[in-house]
Amino acid sequence: MGMMIGNIYFISAIAVVGGGLFGFDISSMSAIIPTQPYKCYFNQGGLNPQGYCYGPNTDVQGGITASMPAGSWLAALVSGYLSDILGRKKAIMIGCVIWVIGSIIVSASQNIGMLIAGRIINGMCVGICSAQVPVYISEIAPPSKRGRLVGMQQWAITWGIMIMFYISYGSSFIKGTAAFRLPWGLQMIPAILLFFAMFFLPESPRWLASKDRWQDCRDVLTLVHGKGDPHAVLVSKEFDEIKAAVEFERQNADVTYFELLTPKMINRTHIGVFTQIWSQLTGMNVMMYYITYVFAMAGLSGNNLLVSSSIQYVINVVMTVPALLFVDRWGRRPTLLIGAALMMTWLFANAGILATYGVYQPDGIDGQREASTLVHGAASKAIIACSYLFVASYAPTWGPVSWIYPPELFPLRVRGKAVALATSANWAFNFALAYFVPPAFVNIQWRTYIIFGVFCIAMFLHVLFLFPETAGKPLEEITVIFEDPNGFKYLGTPAWKTHGSYHREKELGMAAADEEKAFKRGSETASKDDASPERVSEHIEK
Template sequence: MVIGNIYLIAAISIIGGGLFGFDISSMSAIIGTKQYLCYFNQGPNGPPDCSGPRSDVQGGITASMAGGSWLGALCSGFLSDIFGRKHAIIVGACIWLIGSTIICASQNIGMLIVGRVINGFCVGICSAQVPVYISELAPPSKRGRLVGAQQWAITWGIMIMFYISYGCSHIKSTASFRIPWGLQMIPAMLLIVGMLFLPESPRWLARNDRWEEAESVLALVHSKGDRSSAFVQREMQDIREMCEFERENRDVSYLELFRPRMINRTHIGVFTQIWSQLTGMNVMMYYITYVFAMAGLTGNQNLVSSSIQYVINVVMTIPALLYVDRWGRRPTLLIGAALMMTWLFADAGLLATYGHYAGPNGVGGIKEASWSVHGPPAKAVIACSYLFVASFAPTWGPVSWIYPPELYPLRVRGKAVALATSANWAFNFALGYFVPPAFVNIQWKTYLIFGVFCFAMFIHVFFMFPETAGKTLEETDAIFTNPHGVKYIGTPAWKTHISTSRVRKLEKGELDAKEIAAYHDEQADLGTVGRASMSHAAPGLSETPKVG
């Protein structure tokens, strides 16, 4: 039995994103517990005053997962192109089981790091290919909410694992962290079983000359098996024309993404993922217990207060899933950057004005909590942290996964999204390693750094990131070239807009014959523009190709 409901397909495949969420909170809820600090202690004092790993080593432990994810994301492009989107995700889930087993059995810091690198390899594969898989199956008018559901799965994974870890923190043995690390294998098992019942990407099937299967999948997902549906036929025509054009140059390398006709899209996709990290959100998730310790919260009070932001993260992602296809990508990213900048600068100002140095041992013996603030200013710091999460959740969180797969043509999409996602993990690694020493050495100024990043991303998005909402994946190609396809001009990003009304009508079969004919003529013109752009991106392809 093959599942054809697009919402159920998305619900199963985004479990791959949930694995990343499980990893985040399995560290953030555990790194402040005495059991963890004493078992992996590198400080001069033994129990009960253990200080745990050195700050640079803790940064390395946390960042090791992102290091593995960087490599996994790059490799996922090859896996996806050879074996298909579906099977690449299954391979990733199997790797997660291996890594989680090693982490659960860790006897020392080295073993823990190795397990996290292996887990990261899985997260890299799944985080790169789940958005590609969903975007190649989803109808244009629903693509944003369906791909963005990956971010929602991440937030659920964070929240669920945090409360599991919080409950286990009361166990007075190493089981307090081994149980959560072992339980994170369960979602990977569910993902493996669920993916067996899902269809392969129709665009990948078509590119591998499996046309009957491709049409069957499109009909199953979009028209309850009716191959004669106008939308199915339109999609098949777009895919067929693109594949016929690409046939002369089937082999795609990462170098093609840096050719003149593709470099702009590559830079936009890569920076979408880089900026999502430089917001500082994952830093908040990994090290929130340090931040709240600076505000005077300790023990259970710290953990419970930290958990509130995970609930906020889950709830505030819902508006994006419901409305991101109406809001568009550009406004969502711009508003998110402006709001996050505001809360980060507010936190920096509060800590600088009302806080003080807490000494070399930090607050409560946590040396990373090297700055202390009390009273109403401490409550304001906590409130700004919550508002920061509430600003990220409906904006950069989901859109950073939605946007990159929409930028590229079929032939390079797998590797292009893999490259963009690898940039996410490279910066995740760098920030995970950088932040603990930063809290020790520059204290509140850490917030200033991320605030400046948010200002820079606002400017970058306004001038360089075009709107892709409501367009077919093939249609988006025309944004990046002029009507003659001879020289890069493209449409200025600030002049692009959402176009969903006719696409929605076509999906529902509500266009009459004249409207369908007009729509097809427009799409044919756009397809010619897009193919012309590709002829310059890939040397050896003809200027005026014959398409079937």
């Protein structure tokens, strides 16, 4: 394995930079949208009475913001094929190259069309990386740390959002077009670093196994799980489980996207897809992209506006940490349920405050037509507080879990494509919402919050009745939940009866000596009948 890095935390820390690129995009838009250099360069609406440029029309601004998730949607779907053919590692590296091309076009934009084209190309990178980084990490991580490590993707997004916001904020003091060209150009740097760092990371052992590269698969497991010892019990156990799963899946035909819609798979597919859809329908990205509109309604302007918006990005980074530390212990279900209930509370509170104390502003505030309602005094402080509390509720719950959960639901054979499908649903809704929110703030004003509050109620009920617990279980064991003969025909074990198994690895440690002896005996006498369907399914059931 030569120069390969074996520390699982280090591997994850590098891989998740792919997620951080998406964060860069979110905040570069929110910090740049309200600035005059941007508005005057891409102006479509003339000047307002105070002599400010209106900037792009409301629906065009929605289109500019939404062009990135549009590119992501397309690329996330394709990424499943890309990563199954070339490997998880190469797919992420291709994403990096695409990002650099997109960033060059965006930062050199001469008009709105060029800006949108560059953002679509950037989106293609984000689509590939956001779909395949969680697959890569979940296939290489030990079961008890998997949630924490895949959750680092969300943490990287929050860091990207915060760093880029401050770069854009600093650039907003520059005169002329450099105010937005500089931050859009700087976002190339992490992609270039990620591209070269990926050379030192191992490939996913499960992908290597699917290509019959068994020795490479064992080498990666030895490097990552065995700290160099090929006889470590966890190495043997993971290797056996992967081998059994691959053989079993071989006998069950090739995979296409249609297989994800078969009766056996449809339940997992709908849960994976809806995890990503609901994470968008919480309204979180709306809070991120367009937070400056919300705070303008609370009476903030200029520097005050941008600094207050940035506090929310800091909260986002800090509050994602508890999830990284405890999500494997808490389990996926309780985390999602509590998050939905809290977010619903803050959304309805914001709607109520704006409806009761807000004063309609037909021309908008400071040239921002989207900021259509103004509140003063205590009510404005309450709007800001509820917005901060909303972020603090999302960051440790739906934020990380929406990336952790989908890769855990599927068997290896379909995982690349299944996660790509789920992630593409995230981007389709991200696109729709980025487009929908500016006109919604203009036309239905505070009622926008009610819509998202109702979505939070729906997702709470959906998780309660249909989302099983997957925390701490080996990926091969999760299959049993969905194919439980004692459960419902196509739903498997009822969701509310499933529990996590966080302490599994300690049990493994106690059984280590017996396992190792048994493994050595078994590997000496292993014969072809080990791969028979009966033996394999028996192995998986164990």
